[in-house]
Amino acid sequence: MSQKVIPVILLGLGNVGSTLLRQIIDTQATVARRKMLHLVPIGLADISGVLFDPEGLSENTLQAVLHAAANKRLLDTVTQTRTLDDLETLIPARAIVADVTASTETRSRLQTVLAAGGGVVLANKNPLIGSWQAVQQLFGNPMLRYECAVGAGLPVIDTLHYLLDTGDQVHQIEGCMSGTLGYLCAELERGIPYSQIIAQAREQGYTEPDPRDDLSGHDVARKALILARTAGWPLEMTDLAVEALYDESLVALSTEEFMAAADTLDAAYANRFRQARxxxxxxxxxxxxxxxGGTVKLRSVPQDSPLGTLRGPANYIALRTQRYADLPLVISGPGAGPEVTAAGVLGDMIKLAQQIV
Amino acid sequence: MSQKVIPVILLGLGNVGSTLLRQIIDTQATVARRKMLHLVPIGLADISGVLFDPEGLSENTLQAVLHAAANKRLLDTVTQTRTLDDLETLIPARAIVADVTASTETRSRLQTVLAAGGGVVLANKNPLIGSWQAVQQLFGNPMLRYECAVGAGLPVIDTLHYLLDTGDQVHQIEGCMSGTLGYLCAELERGIPYSQIIAQAREQGYTEPDPRDDLSGHDVARKALILARTAGWPLEMTDLAVEALYDESLVALSTEEFMAAADTLDAAYANRFRQARxxxxxxxxxxxxxxxGGTVKLRSVPQDSPLGTLRGPANYIALRTQRYADLPLVISGPGAGPEVTAAGVLGDMIKLAQQIV
Known part of the structure; x- marks a missing residue:
């Protein structure tokens, strides 16, 4: 068999994007040997600009980008040759585009790529959120993959697709899908005060700059919605009842005000964990x-159950289906981090590349 | 996109084979819609004969085979048109052959299929056992898939391949891979005597006719060897130290003699579980x-660990890799049964069909 050459374009060069670019370069020999594939970066884009060469970006350019990314200067250090609008018209039909941005503006560009017969990989969840009517087509397109939207590189979406492809029917999906909130629960369980856990986690960069962005549960709800839609259920975000892990009275505060007021919740959370114990x-x-529909909330689970024994930041997703009815099919492990997320995107790119004729 | 038509041939029409044939027929609309694929059964073979039609076996023929299989009469009730040697010369180049036999004689036939550019799916573990030298080529062939060799339809092999494709390195694989022995451990934990558990499990068809075929640990060792070789380690069966769950003094007995003597082990196993507890x-x-290399044996694990909380027949496979180092990537769930095993084979067939140009 001869090598299949597939041009690839990355949107986003943050932590995940630059890790992905390095993985693509580092695994070229592996992918060639194992899959008879050669993934050639022809385009890189982030907020600061676009690099494009239909013959493949040179080794020098790619190394300069990686060096710049490591220094958080990104593309503004290298020659910018095109704008993002130009890029759209330049993407060849057999290309794969990976969206590793957090942008809400990429969906229509990605739909253009799919319409032209290309493949799209998402780590970005935003194109899959919004009304079912707006995204239905994306969920039905076999040239779109989005493994990293849930559990980073854990093979959750791929497994759901495999079950559905082989005629299984999903009945229920349950899991812990936030490393940050898993860590919060593990620490609360140890008796550490709520406000102290949040302050420390924020300091160490484990939360968003405003921890309420994690505590709101909105990101977990987005993952649940993506899983539900993948399972074939045409749900909307309003079909999920989401419990925030902070009090409604603290919504209007600034971030610093919230951090200062967080200790007003210490007693309540300590009490809930004490009662459960x-x-x-x-x-x-x-x-x-x-x-x-579904719920996203703090649940009481037996200490010796799989969810009860879950260690801190690990994710856990259980699929109950017609065939996996008594005992669910479970996938668990770390569900965040640039290395495993980038690997999930690369895995999707390889699978799409195998499908491209 | 137009439908891709892929001829498929099944070797073996036992529980898994006939379930697979039914699933292929039942999922034709699903697979067409989701994957733009049409899998057409053109050949069926078991010990009693071969059915072959290069244009696709008729609906009537397929239903007759399913009906015969349900009544354990198999192909001898329907017209046999060919021998297995004929079949080999008749397999078209783009076909997929699924080996769901337990035969040790299929490896060279399957190698012929692969050499002709076809795809092969194994539920049969035998072609992957034997010396590394004899099987090395098979493990390196991207047109061979064998998800069901370990954990039935659980996506273990696919996940290992994805990790390796994306440049990860596997450090250790650990797990419980026998539903029968998982059940035995769960019952011993409850205090039920060894001999009683084995007699009941045998009666209910949960063990092989001679339970020592399960208790020897040989089948688990074969799975461990397949996982190891998939991970890239060129191991031989002799690199695994295997503890049998019966005494060496009982090896020479007939099945009935063994069943009668099993209660001589009751005290020893009860004692081991009591000490652990x-x-x-x-x-x-x-x-x-x-x-x-590795070990296959009865291990002491904390009661509140993931392995300790594992319910009876569930399988559990933990992959520790360079990227999943602190917390492993874990897949668990039922690892046996015709429905989930057949679905695993069908999933492999679909993935191979997508790769066939």
């Missing part, structure tokens, strides 16, 4: 979704 | 393998 239980932030 | 532990039959 008294019954041999503990609390986990669990998303649960089925054909009619 | 005293230390907050329990025992699980665990395969553990790394680049240099």
């Amino acid at each position: 008294a019954g041999g239980h503990t609390l986990r932030y669990v998303a649960q979704v089925g054909p009619e | 005293a230390g907050g532990h329990t025992l699980r039959y665990v395969a553990q393998v790394g680049p240099e």
Whole structure:
């Protein structure tokens, strides 16, 4: 068999994007040997500009980009040859575009790529959120992959697709899908005060700059919605009841005001965990979704159950289906981090490349 | 996109083979819609004969085979048109052959299919056992898939391949890979005597006719060897130290003699579980393998660990890699049964069909 050459374009050069670019370069020999594929970066784009060469960006250019990314200067250090609008018209038909931005503006560009017969890989969840009507086509397109939208590189989406492809029917999806909130629960379980956990996690960069962006549960709800839609349920965000892990009275505060007021919640959360423990239980932030909708909330689970024994930041996703009815099919492990996320995107790119004729 | 038509041939029409044939027929609309694929059964073979039609076996023929299989009469009720040697010369180049036999004689036939550019799916583990030299080529062939060799339809092999494709390095694989022995451990943990568990499990068809075929650990060792070789370690069966779950003194007995003598082991196993429990532990039959070799044996694990909380027949496979170092990537769930095994084979067939140009 001869090598198949597939041009690839990366949108986004943050932590995940630059890690992905390095992985693409570092695995070229592996991918050639194992899959008879050669993925050739022809385009890189981020907020600061676009690099494009239809013959493949040179080794020098790619190394300069990686060096710049490591120094957080990104593309503004290298020659910018095109704008993003130019890029859209330049993408060849057999290319694969990976969206590793957090942008809400990429969906229509990606639809153009798909319409031209290309492949699209998303780590960005935004193109899959919004009304079902707006995104339905994307979920039905076999040339779109989005493994990293849930659990980073854990093979959750791929497994759901495999079950559905082989005629199984999904009944329920349940899991812990936030490393940050998993860590919060593990620390609360150890008796550490809520405000102290959040302050430390924020300091160490484990939360968003405003921890309420994690604590709101909105990101977990987005993952649950993506899983539900993948399972074939045409749900909207409003079909999910989401419990925030902070009090409604603290919504209007600035970030610093919230951090200062967080200790007003210490007693309440300590109490909830104490009560759970008294019954041999503990609390986990669990998303649960089925054909009619779902919940995203703090749930009481037996201490010796799989969710109860889950270690800090690990993710856990259980699929209950017609075939996996008594015991679910479970995938668990770390669900965040640039290396495993980038690997998930690269895995999707390889699978799409194999499908491109 | 137009439908891609891929001829498929099944070797073996036992429980898994006939379930697979039914799934192929039942999912034709699903696979067409989701994957733009049409899998057309052109050949069926078992010990009693071969059916072959290069244009696709008729609906009537397929239904007759399914009906015969359900009544355990198999192909001898329908017209046999060819022998297995004929079949080999008749397989078209773009076909996919699924080996769902337990035969040790299929490897060279399958190599012929691969050499002609076809795809091969194995549920049969035998072609992957034997010396590394004899099977090395198979493990390196991207047109061979064997998801069901370990954990039935659980996506273990696919996940290992994805990790390796994206440049990860596997450090260790650990897990419980036998539903039968998982059940045995769960029952011993409950205090049921060894001989009673085995007699009941045998009666209900959960064990091989001679339970020592399960208790020897040989089947688990074969799975561990396949995982190790998939991970890139050129191991031989002799690199695995295997503990049988019965005494060496009982090897020479007939099946009935063994069943009658099994109660001589009751005290010893009850004692081992009692000792483990005293230390907050329990025992699980665990395969553990790394680049240099491995063990397959009864291991003491904390009661509140993932292996300790594993429910009866569930399988559990943990992959520790360069990227999943602190917390492993874990896949668990039921690892046996015709429906999930057939679905794993069908999933492999679909993935191969997507790769065939």
